[in-house]
Structures are given as C-alpha cells and as structure tokens.
Amino acid sequence: MTFSDFIITNAPVLLVAIPLLAAFLCPVMGKISSMVRNFWVMGMMLVTAAVAFILAYRVFVTGPVIYVFGAAAANLAIPLDSGGIPIRIIFTVDAMSAFMDIICAIVGVSVLLYSLSAESRNSSLEGYYTLFFLMIVGVFGMVSTGDIFNFFVFLEILSLASAGLIAYRIDGGLAVEAALKYFILSTLGAIFVLFAIGIFYGQYNALNIAMIAERMQFSMLDKIALVLLVAALAMKCGAVPLHFWTPDAYSMAPSSVTAFLVVASQASLYGLFRVVFTMYNITMNCVTVGWIIIIFGVLSMVVGVTMAIPQKDIKRLMAYHAVSQTGYMLLGVGVGLAVLGNAGLTSAFGFMAMEGGIFHIFNHAMYKGLLFLTAGAIIYRIGTRDLNKMGGLGHTMKYTMIFFMIGALAIAGIPPFNGFASKLMIYESVYLFNPLLAIIAMVVSILTLASFVKVFHSVFMGPKLPEYADVKEAPLPMLIGMGILAAIVILFGLFPQPVVEILVAPAAHALADQGGYIASVLGGA
Amino acid sequence: MRMSRIVRTAADILYPAILIFGLYIVAHGHLTPGGGFQGGAVIATGGALVIVAYNYKEVTGWLKKNVLTGQEVTGLVGFIGVGLLALAFGQGFFFNYLVGSGSIFGIPVPYGINAGELNTAGTVPLMNFAVGIEVWGGLTVVILYMLSGLEKEGC
Incomplete structure (x- = not known):
C-alpha cells in the first residue's frame, strides 16, 4: 500500500x-x-x-x-x-x-x-x-x-x-x-x-x-x-x-x-x-417540525439584530449578530424541511432554500470569523472593547479597516461579497414559500447594515485620537489569518455559481437523501 | 499544618495500599469491573489523603506537578499511540492487533469457569494502563490545585 x-x-x-x-x-x-x-x-x-x-x-x-x-x-x-x-x-x-x-x-x-x-x-x-x-x-x-x-x-x-x-x-x-x-x-x-x-x-x-x-x-x-x-x-x-x-x-x-x-x-x-x-x-410531521425551526430562525434573526443595535461592547455586538445570522440558516433549512414531503414544492424552491441555508453556514463562518478576528486585532492594539472609547483607527490600522469593511459588507448582504449570494438564495426561495418571512429576512439585513455602519464609524472614522497616536497596524501573522478569510469572502461572492454547484448542492442533496445515507452504511438497502 | 502523628502514620501505611489497590484495578480492567479511569481515580485519592494528613508544601515536594503533567502526556500519547499503531499494521484505527496473537496479552480466553486469565484481551489492557497513568497524573494535579488554598486559611 x-x-x-x-x-x-x-x-x-x-x-x-x-x-x-x-x-x-x-x-x-x-x-x-x-x-x-x-x-x-x-x-x-x-x-x-x-x-x-x-x-x-x-x-x-x-x-x-x-x-x-x-x-x-x-x-x-x-x-x-x-x-x-x-x-x-x-x-x-x-x-x-x-x-x-x-x-x-x-x-x-x-x-x-x-x-x-x-x-x-x-x-x-x-x-x-x-x-x-x-x-x-x-x-x-x-x-x-x-x-x-x-x-x-x-x-x-x-x-x-x-x-x-x-x-x-x-x-x-x-x-x-x-x-x-x-x-x-x-x-x-x-x-x-x-x-x-x-x-x-x-x-x-x-x-x-x-x-x-x-x-x-x-x-x-x-x-x-x-x-x-x-x-x-x-x-x-x-x-x-x-x-x-x-x-x-x-x-x-x-x-x-x-x-x-x-x-x-x-x-x-x-x-x-x-x-x-x-x-x-x-417519518415525522415535516411541516410542523419545519415550522418550529422556521420560528426559531425568525426569532433569532429579529431578536439578535435588535439586541445588537444598542450594544457598546464591540464583541458583544458581533455576538448578537452571530445569533441573528444563525436565524438565516435555520430559516433556509427549515423551509426546506417544511416542504420535504412534497416533491413538487421541494424541487420548486425547497432545495434552493436548503442550499441557501447551507451556503450561509459556510459564508457565515468566513465573514463572522473575519469580523471577530478584526475585533481581536483592534482590542490587541488599543486594549479596550468599548465602542465609545474607540475612534480614528482608520488612520493607522488600514488593513484591519479594509478587512473589517469586507466582513461588514458581507454580513449585511451587499454584493459582491459572499453574504449576498447566500442571502439572495434564501430570499428568493423563502418568498415562494411565505412572502412575509422573506420580508422579515430583508429587514433584518438592513438593520444589520445599519448596525455595522455605526460600528465602522465609531471605530475607524473621525480624527486621530491623541491616546491612540502610537497605535500600529496588527502584526503580520494576524493580517495573514484575516486575509485568508477575506479572500474567501470575496472569491465566493464573485463566483457563487460554481461553489453552489460543486459544494453546496451535493451537501443539500446528501442531507435530504436519507436512503443514500442508510445505504452507504448498511449496504444497498 | 500537619495533622497528629496518628493520622500521619495511618496515611503512611494506607498510601502504598491505596496505590497497589489502584494499580490492581487498572491491571484487571479487562477482567473485573473497573479499568483505567477508576484505578487512576483510586490512586489520586491516595494523593488527597497525604495532602490532608501532611501539609500542601511538604506534599508538593513528593508529588511534583511536572512529573504528574508528564504522566498525563505519557498516558494520552500512549493511548493514541496504541490506536495509531494499528494503522501502521495496515488495519483500522484501534484494531486489536494483539488479541489471539500469542504474544503479550495475546492468549485466547479460556473456556468455562476460571479465575480470570490476565494475559488476554490484546490492546485493551494496554489502553487501560495508558488511561490509568493519565488519570493518576491528571486527577492528582486537579486535587493539588484545589487543595492549594488550604494553607492560606491559616487553620
């Protein structure tokens, strides 16, 4: 061998x-x-x-x-x-x-x-x-x-x-x-x-x-x-x-x-x-369980983002956004589950909703990881996590600012970043299932953008503060770590189609295909 | 603060007995109830006993954290090493390559009522030893950290 x-x-x-x-x-x-x-x-x-x-x-x-x-x-x-x-x-x-x-x-x-x-x-x-x-x-x-x-x-x-x-x-x-x-x-x-x-x-x-x-x-x-x-x-x-x-x-x-x-x-x-x-x-009642997961998802989206807006601690704010983004995944996959018993609806929008939710798992891990890493770089350099005490860091931490912008735009679902690709799939398919859910999802996205504009402004914009006059850019290994994630955020945002076809669609089909999973272990059942 | 001479002497006598009983449980893990974790935990109680009987400072001279951490690493690496060795023989991870091989721990289990043959079960006893060494070190370190505050109370 x-x-x-x-x-x-x-x-x-x-x-x-x-x-x-x-x-x-x-x-x-x-x-x-x-x-x-x-x-x-x-x-x-x-x-x-x-x-x-x-x-x-x-x-x-x-x-x-x-x-x-x-x-x-x-x-x-x-x-x-x-x-x-x-x-x-x-x-x-x-x-x-x-x-x-x-x-x-x-x-x-x-x-x-x-x-x-x-x-x-x-x-x-x-x-x-x-x-x-x-x-x-x-x-x-x-x-x-x-x-x-x-x-x-x-x-x-x-x-x-x-x-x-x-x-x-x-x-x-x-x-x-x-x-x-x-x-x-x-x-x-x-x-x-x-x-x-x-x-x-x-x-x-x-x-x-x-x-x-x-x-x-x-x-x-x-x-x-x-x-x-x-x-x-x-x-x-x-x-x-x-x-x-x-x-x-x-x-x-x-x-x-x-x-x-x-x-x-x-x-x-x-x-x-x-x-x-x-x-x-x-074997279970997919509609009921699907709706329970959808309700979990909608609650997470709305509560997460509304709790995020008043936060003053940068990482706490991002944590609430993480809750909110988890809601999108639950919404997408929940819709897929709710129509699982109905072959017509599943092929019409069920698979697309699942693909959107699963693609969002990937995208979320990338841009949320990136955002937390940029927050860590800021805290590493200035030693505080309080948004009110930050300001003017864009003058000195240029690369961190760029990475933060990429992450923030991706989480808000702005093209051409990867968050847009998966959110669009979720909006389109969920709209066919229930228009109200899609509208809630879009409003949450707008609130996310508003929240991150606030963070961006209070951290990076404004004049150079005297207490942060000697703040330097984050060290190189940290920048490389953030850079890997940022590159994937952009790449997957520019070319979502091949990613969905090669990675996401097989994953969604494998998840829905119970028989295939059983057969792979127990043999051709 | 040390406890009275009676308690200390009793602890001195009991410590080796606890050690041997713990090792017995580890070694007979594949035959009787117990095993690596349980035996290691028994040995760690011996550590707790001497800390209570003597004082923290004296005991840290005998039970060194470095040695105990080393035991943890040895046990864990030994455990995963036994599993990985199966891959080297071209079999699945954790494959029991020693059972029935005739070498150490490799004789077949005797049939019928018997006293229990220690030399059986292949890699299972090896893993018990690894876990025993690991838990011995790990739990004793935990106890040392938890009882390190005893001195500061001034009792």
Missing part, C-alpha cells in the same frame, strides 16, 4: 487522530521552546487541513466514505458475526459532513495562524493550544461521526475544551463566569442528548445513525427524543430563545477562540439538521 493510498483510506480517522496527537504532544513541544511549539501546532494544523481537503475531494467525487473503528478493514460496517447490526463506532462522511469539514479546516488554519501572534503575550500557551486542538477534534468528530453516542462524546469534548478556552483570560472573573454559564448550559444540553440516545437505544437496539434511521417508527418515545435533541442542539447553536449564553461566551473568549466558537456552534447546527433530516426525515 502506498503512502497516498494510506492517507486516502484512513482520512476520516486521521482527521481526529492528528489533532489529538498534536494536542497531547503540545506540552512536550512547549518544554523544548516556544518556537518549536509554534512550528508544531502550525504544522499539525496544516496537515489536518490537508487531510480534510483530501477527504472532502474524495467524498465529492466518489460519494459517501465510511470508516469503521477497530475493524480489520475500513469499510467493513457490519461484522460477519453480528447478525446484521453495525456494532462498531463508525465515521460516515457524506457530502454534508465533508462540507462542514472544509469549513472547520479553513477557519482552523486561519485562526491558528492568527493566534500565533495574538496570544503570544499570554502565559501557559501549551494549555491554550492543547484545548484549541481538542476543539478542532470535537468539531471534526461531530460532523464526521455516524454513531449517535459518538456524537455525544465529541459534543462533550467540544464543550469542555470551549469552556476552558472561554475562561482562558480570567479577566477579573468575568471570563470565568461566562465559561461557567456556557459549561452548565452545555452539560444540561448534553444530558438531554444522552437521554434521547437512551431512548433510541432502548427502542432500536442500535446507536448507529443509519440503523436508527432505517428502523425509525416515530413512536411517542421518538417524539420525546426529537424534542430533547432539537432543544439541546438549538441551544448549542445559539438560537433564540436559548441564545443567552452566546453574548457572554463570545465576548469574553479571546477573539481567536470566538472565531472558532462560531464554527463550534455550527457543528451543533449540523447535528440538528442531521437529526431531523437523516434520522427522522419524512
């Missing part, structure tokens, strides 16, 4: 194993020197990202890839003596999972590059990078796994690592309080998920998502499990009315961590979609 065969065969597991190894060896590398440690973390992150891209390429070209842990061969889902039950832990990477893997890989590389200089002034960086890699493990695991209990395990890894990183800058106890809030809510959510898993296991004697999906009866117990899963995962992705941890956690975490927390929230969003589309699909 050649090296390339080895990588291709084992790509799904290397996605988790490499960051784990990187995390565990990070303290050892830190003992040698900080230079060695920096090379180690950056190198391992690049290798992980490369593996993610190789895996995604394979999935998009040849279809779903499965990987069975502890088996003699990677694709041996059902052991010969198990009576047809896939008993082992399994990774099932279909187009939707691969899509999320790409997001995690891109944001992971740029955030890590940014951290190298943004966090360089802090102590105990070994712990920082170890927890950061554990977060990456959590996200990759959650989006790749094909086993619902395994999903819970990675959810917990992600929550614990995130809570540790939110509390990383103790900040007079404020960050610790935010982390404690996040940690308690995450644990509560995780217990909900565990309870739902218990219900599945008791009924269907299986933990494999494909197996549960195949045997799904939608009994009373399944309804309870659905409620528990939707509530817990909607809370984890920060949808109103369960959004209250996001402003605290996002604003108190170091900015580089916040940018990755956005991806972490989206992994929960992926979990929510995976549950409703792959496990339940049309």
Whole structure:
C-alpha cells in the first residue's frame, strides 16, 4: 500500500487522530521552546487541513466514505458475526459532513495562524493550544461521526475544551463566569442528548445513525427524543430563545477562540439538521417540525439584530449578530424541511432554500470569523472593547479597516461579497414559500447594515485620537489569518455559481437523501 | 499544618495500599469491573489523603506537578499511540492487533469457569494502563490545585 493510498483510506480517522496527537504532544513541544511549539501546532494544523481537503475531494467525487473503528478493514460496517447490526463506532462522511469539514479546516488554519501572534503575550500557551486542538477534534468528530453516542462524546469534548478556552483570560472573573454559564448550559444540553440516545437505544437496539434511521417508527418515545435533541442542539447553536449564553461566551473568549466558537456552534447546527433530516426525515410531521425551526430562525434573526443595535461592547455586538445570522440558516433549512414531503414544492424552491441555508453556514463562518478576528486585532492594539472609547483607527490600522469593511459588507448582504449570494438564495426561495418571512429576512439585513455602519464609524472614522497616536497596524501573522478569510469572502461572492454547484448542492442533496445515507452504511438497502 | 502523628502514620501505611489497590484495578480492567479511569481515580485519592494528613508544601515536594503533567502526556500519547499503531499494521484505527496473537496479552480466553486469565484481551489492557497513568497524573494535579488554598486559611 502506498503512502497516498494510506492517507486516502484512513482520512476520516486521521482527521481526529492528528489533532489529538498534536494536542497531547503540545506540552512536550512547549518544554523544548516556544518556537518549536509554534512550528508544531502550525504544522499539525496544516496537515489536518490537508487531510480534510483530501477527504472532502474524495467524498465529492466518489460519494459517501465510511470508516469503521477497530475493524480489520475500513469499510467493513457490519461484522460477519453480528447478525446484521453495525456494532462498531463508525465515521460516515457524506457530502454534508465533508462540507462542514472544509469549513472547520479553513477557519482552523486561519485562526491558528492568527493566534500565533495574538496570544503570544499570554502565559501557559501549551494549555491554550492543547484545548484549541481538542476543539478542532470535537468539531471534526461531530460532523464526521455516524454513531449517535459518538456524537455525544465529541459534543462533550467540544464543550469542555470551549469552556476552558472561554475562561482562558480570567479577566477579573468575568471570563470565568461566562465559561461557567456556557459549561452548565452545555452539560444540561448534553444530558438531554444522552437521554434521547437512551431512548433510541432502548427502542432500536442500535446507536448507529443509519440503523436508527432505517428502523425509525416515530413512536411517542421518538417524539420525546426529537424534542430533547432539537432543544439541546438549538441551544448549542445559539438560537433564540436559548441564545443567552452566546453574548457572554463570545465576548469574553479571546477573539481567536470566538472565531472558532462560531464554527463550534455550527457543528451543533449540523447535528440538528442531521437529526431531523437523516434520522427522522419524512417519518415525522415535516411541516410542523419545519415550522418550529422556521420560528426559531425568525426569532433569532429579529431578536439578535435588535439586541445588537444598542450594544457598546464591540464583541458583544458581533455576538448578537452571530445569533441573528444563525436565524438565516435555520430559516433556509427549515423551509426546506417544511416542504420535504412534497416533491413538487421541494424541487420548486425547497432545495434552493436548503442550499441557501447551507451556503450561509459556510459564508457565515468566513465573514463572522473575519469580523471577530478584526475585533481581536483592534482590542490587541488599543486594549479596550468599548465602542465609545474607540475612534480614528482608520488612520493607522488600514488593513484591519479594509478587512473589517469586507466582513461588514458581507454580513449585511451587499454584493459582491459572499453574504449576498447566500442571502439572495434564501430570499428568493423563502418568498415562494411565505412572502412575509422573506420580508422579515430583508429587514433584518438592513438593520444589520445599519448596525455595522455605526460600528465602522465609531471605530475607524473621525480624527486621530491623541491616546491612540502610537497605535500600529496588527502584526503580520494576524493580517495573514484575516486575509485568508477575506479572500474567501470575496472569491465566493464573485463566483457563487460554481461553489453552489460543486459544494453546496451535493451537501443539500446528501442531507435530504436519507436512503443514500442508510445505504452507504448498511449496504444497498 | 500537619495533622497528629496518628493520622500521619495511618496515611503512611494506607498510601502504598491505596496505590497497589489502584494499580490492581487498572491491571484487571479487562477482567473485573473497573479499568483505567477508576484505578487512576483510586490512586489520586491516595494523593488527597497525604495532602490532608501532611501539609500542601511538604506534599508538593513528593508529588511534583511536572512529573504528574508528564504522566498525563505519557498516558494520552500512549493511548493514541496504541490506536495509531494499528494503522501502521495496515488495519483500522484501534484494531486489536494483539488479541489471539500469542504474544503479550495475546492468549485466547479460556473456556468455562476460571479465575480470570490476565494475559488476554490484546490492546485493551494496554489502553487501560495508558488511561490509568493519565488519570493518576491528571486527577492528582486537579486535587493539588484545589487543595492549594488550604494553607492560606491559616487553620
């Protein structure tokens, strides 16, 4: 077996194993020197990202890839003596999972590059990078796994690592309080998920998502499990009315961590979609559940943006915008779910709504990550996060200003940036479903623009303030980290068509295609 | 502040016993209830006992944070290493390449009622050892940090 065969065969597991190894060896590398440690973390992150891209390429070209842990061969889902039950832990990477893997890989590389200089002034960086890699493990695991209990395990890894990183800058106890809030809510959510898993296991004697999906009866117990899963995962992705941890956690975490927390929230969003589309699909009442998700989405959009407008803390403001943007994804995919049982409506606008929502996940991770990184660069240089104390930074931090503008215009849905491409898809398709929802979505976009114009004006415009006379541009690694995301924001905004055709449409179809998912694990069912 | 001579002597006697009992639980993880995590936690309680019996400063001279952190790293890398080694043999991640191989931990499980053969189960005991070493280090560090405030109360 050649090296390339080895990588291709084992790509799904290397996605988790490499960051784990990187995390565990990070303290050892830190003992040698900080230079060695920096090379180690950056190198391992690049290798992980490369593996993610190789895996995604394979999935998009040849279809779903499965990987069975502890088996003699990677694709041996059902052991010969198990009576047809896939008993082992399994990774099932279909187009939707691969899509999320790409997001995690891109944001992971740029955030890590940014951290190298943004966090360089802090102590105990070994712990920082170890927890950061554990977060990456959590996200990759959650989006790749094909086993619902395994999903819970990675959810917990992600929550614990995130809570540790939110509390990383103790900040007079404020960050610790935010982390404690996040940690308690995450644990509560995780217990909900565990309870739902218990219900599945008791009924269907299986933990494999494909197996549960195949045997799904939608009994009373399944309804309870659905409620528990939707509530817990909607809370984890920060949808109103369960959004209250996001402003605290996002604003108190170091900015580089916040940018990755956005991806972490989206992994929960992926979990929510995976549950409703792959496990339940049309056995449940899609219209009702679809409308519940749409209402979550609309509430998130409106409450998020209206709460964002009066904020004076730059990161808190952006955190509320993150809640608001999550609403768009829920709206788009919720509309897709509501019409799932109706083939005519699905092909008329259902798929387009789903594609819009899924494309928005990608775009949001890019521009929101970019915005949080620019906020971090500003805080790094001037030491305050209060918008009232900022001003005139456009004179000295030119590149940061340009990156901020790109991010702000993208989040407001202004062409030619990527936010416009996905929002337009959502507007068009949702308008066919229910015009009122599309109008709400557009109004929220306008309010977002208004809010970011205010931020832009108070941070960058105006005369040079005397207290910031000697402020310099952000260091080069931070600029490169932001630049990667900004380049993708522009590129995907200029050429949305190929992106939608190559990446987004297969992901949306893979999500809706329950039979294909089951067949990829259990064989031609 | 140290506790009375009676408590300290009892702690001295109990500490090796706790250590051995913890290691026993780790080593028999694949045969009896327990395993790496439980055994490691038992050993860490021994650390808690000596901190209570002696004082924090004295104990940090015996239980060094560097060594314990090193144990954590060793355990974790050992665990993932056992899994990755399977890839080197051309099998799936975490494939049990030792079971039934005849080498260490590789003899087949005896049939019928027996006392429990330690030399079975392949890579499972190795992973138990790794987890045991990791939890031993990790939990003891946690206890050291949590009890580091004992001195400041002035009791």
